[in-house]
Amino acid sequence: MGTLASLLPIILMFVIFYFLLIRPQQKRQKQVRQMQSDLQKGDKVVTIGGFHAEIHAIDENTVVLQPGDGPRLTYDRSAIREVRNDNEQ
Numbered sequence: 909m910g911t912l913a914s915l916l917p918i919i920l921m922f923v924i925f926y927f928l929l930i931r932p933q934q935k936r937q938k939q940v941r942q943m944q945s946d947l948q949k950g951d952k953v954v955t956i957g958g959f960h961a962e963i964h965a966i967d968e969n970t971v972v973l974q975p976g977d978g979p980r981l982t983y984d985r986s987a988i989r990e991v992r993n994d995n996e997q
Contacts, residue, residue: 944985947971952992955983960992 947953951963953973961973964980971988974980 943991944988947985947988947991953988954990954992955987956989957987959983 947963947966949963949966952960953963953971954960955973959973959975959981961975961978961981963971964974965972966985969985970982971985972980972982
C-alpha cells in the first residue's frame with residue numbers, strides 16, 4: 909500500500925500530461941492529415957511558408973500550385989498548411 913501511495917502522484921502526473929499535451933497534438937495532426945488528403949484541384953491554399961496559390965494539379969505526394977497568372981510551382985503535399993475559402997481575405 910505504501911508503494912502505491914508513493915507512485916500515485918507520478919502516475920497522476922503522466923495522466924494529466926497525456927490529456928493536456930499529447931492527446932490534443934494527436935488530434936491536430938489527424939486533422940492536418942485529413943485536410944491534406946482531401947485536397948482537390950482548384951482549392952485555394954496557403955503553404956507552411958506563407959505562399960498563397962490555387963492547386964493547378966495534384967499527385968499522390970505533390971501538388972502543383974499557381975498564384976493567379978504566375979508560374980507553376982511544385983510542392984510536397986505536406987507543405988500545405990490550410991485550405992482557404994473564397995470569402996476569406
